[in-house]
Amino acid sequence: MWLIDRAMSGLAGQLGEPSGVVGGVVGRLLNRGNRSIVTAAVEAIDTAAPGVVVADIGFGGGVGLDLLLRRVDAAGSVHGVELSATMLADARRRFSDDIATGHLVLHDARMESLPLDDASVDAIISTNTIYFIEDLAAAVGEIVRVLRPTGRLVLGVGDPAQMTKMPFTQHGFRLRPIEEVIGVLRQAGFADVEDRRLSADSGAFHLLVCDVSADGISRRQ
Numbered sequence: 688m689w690l691i692d693r694a695m696s697g698l699a700g701q702l703g704e705p706s707g708v709v710g711g712v713v714g715r716l717l718n719r720g721n722r723s724i725v726t727a728a729v730e731a732i733d734t735a736a737p738g739v740v741v742a743d744i745g746f747g748g749g750v751g752l753d754l755l756l757r758r759v760d761a762a763g764s765v766h767g768v769e770l771s772a773t774m775l776a777d778a779r780r781r782f783s784d785d786i787a788t789g790h791l792v793l794h795d796a797r798m799e800s801l802p803l804d805d806a807s808v809d810a811i812i813s814t815n816t817i818y819f820i821e822d823l824a825a826a827v828g829e830i831v832r833v834l835r836p837t838g839r840l841v842l843g844v845g846d847p848a849q850m851t852k853m854p855f856t857q858h859g860f861r862l863r864p865i866e867e868v869i870g871v872l873r874q875a876g877f878a879d880v881e882d883r884r885l886s887a888d889s890g891a892f893h894l895l896v897c898d899v900s901a902d903g904i905s906r907r908q
């Protein structure tokens with residue numbers, strides 16, 4: 688029992704900040720396991736506009752960066768924000784060509800303190816990250832600050848009832864009720880928040896599609 692507990696605690700730590708050789712493996716597993724979720728998040732933002740600026744916060748194994756880089760045109764740019772040195776090093780290796788052209792900019796930073804200018808980003812995705820963030824209001828406030836008035840955030844969150852069944856989430860995960868997360872998003876300044884479920888199951892993953900301005904509703908895909 689003690690060993691299982693220790694393994695679950697280690698796994699939770701790796702998911703919150705993948706590190707070392709094990710972290711590299713975790714990054715690849717995240718890419719495989721979360722590809723459909725991250726793809727849905729990318730599809731919920733507008734990447735077709737010329738020169739669009741987008742970001743993936745807490746990109747982990749980098750599947751979101753890859754999908755965004757394939758969609759954004761040469762005049763546009765992708766920002767990747769991560770606190771894990773291992774995930775940053777992996778992304779630097781994997782996307783060296785895109786970094787060299789300036790198409791991709793990686794930031795060693797946290798969601799709570801984004802190294803991006805005010806009103807400089809068109810769209811942000813962030814999936815499976817808020818379980819590791821203590822001050823969600825501060826983090827979401829930062830996202831609102833860097834988004835343009837026409838901007839959109841797509842926040843991917845596991846259903847808390849479903850997540851509670853996963854033993855590793857008992858080791859430090861913050862599983863907030865979805866209504867609480869939506870309340871924080873509205874309070875931070877999002878005029879519209881839509882809770883899209885990835886399937887009809889009661890425990891389906893949530894994609895919270897958040898527009899800074901109510902005008903964003905007309906741009907919905």
Ligand SMILES: C[S@@+](CC[C@H](N)C(=O)[O-])C[C@H]1O[C@@H](n2cnc3c(N)ncnc32)[C@H](O)[C@@H]1O
Pocket residue numbers: 702703704705717718721725744745746747748768769770771774796797798799813814815816819820
């Ligand atoms: C479970 S992984 C999810 C990775 C990817 N978004 C996905 O869905 O596959 C969480 C990632 O968020 C990063 N992370 C955790 N807290 C963060 C924070 N405060 N700011 C930015 N990234 C954070 C971790 O280092 C980790 O790579």
